[in-house]
Amino acid sequence: MPVPMDAxxxxxxxIERLDLLPDPVAAALRDWRGSVPVEEIRYVDTDPAIADTALLVEHHGAWLxxxxANCVVVAGKRGGDVTLAAxxxxxxxxxxVNGVVRRQLGARKASFAPMDTAVGDSGMEYGGITPIGLPGNWPVLVDAAVADIPYALIGSGRRRGKIIAPGKALAELPGATVIDGLGVA
Structure with missing residues (x-):
């Protein structure tokens, strides 16, 4: 199977394209501490009109x-406390969200975070949120299937552009927990 770079x-x-990334993502790459060298995290400039996965796949091929991988922001609630997680x-x-995520967060209720909260608190654009550069107090829940692939095509923090990162690098992000069964069909 081809790798995302082939598309x-x-x-x-x-790290050579920090000018095209939002500040939190650029800062995270500048301060990279993972076992995977930062140079293995790649950037591709893409048309924001086809940023959504279905359109990107339609344009570049179903194999992609x-x-x-998609990054969604979830709000877990318990009493008056709200925990945002990716x-x-x-x-x-x-x-x-209502099973694995809710239990992992120790929440009574979990749902997708409101768009203004996800965008405002992450410093990223809706439809482009990436797990790289999120606030340090956010848990980052990574499905084991993502951690296991050689490379994953993910958001860049903006609708324009994508990041291609080794699954291992995503599993090592600050606050990351790899979870079997996080993603369901």
Whole structure:
């Protein structure tokens, strides 16, 4: 199976494209501490009109769906406390928000965070939120299937552009917990 880099003409180390990334993502890459060298995190410039996974896959090929991952922001509530968390699952699955995520957060109720909260608190654009550079107090829940793939195509923090990162690098992000069964069909 091809790797996500095969779908794009211009793939460069993301550390060389910090000017195209939102501040939190650029800062996280500048301060990279993972075992995977930061140069293995790649950036590709993409048309924001096809930023959504279904459109990107339609444009570049169905094989890309198996190697794309979506990051969704979830709000877990218990009493008056709200915990925001990021969930990273393969694009052909969905995060088990009411089961796995709710239990992992120790919440009575979990739901997708309101768009203004997700965007405002992450410093990223809706439809482009990435697990790289999220606030340090956010849990980052990574489906084991994402951690196991050689490379995952994920958001860049903006609708324009994508990041291609080794699954291992995503599993090592600050606050990350790898969870079997986080993504369900």
């Amino acid at each position: 794009f003409d211009d793939v460069r180390p993301a 769906l198996e190697q794309s 969930c990273l699952v393969l694009s052909h699955t969905r995060a088990d």
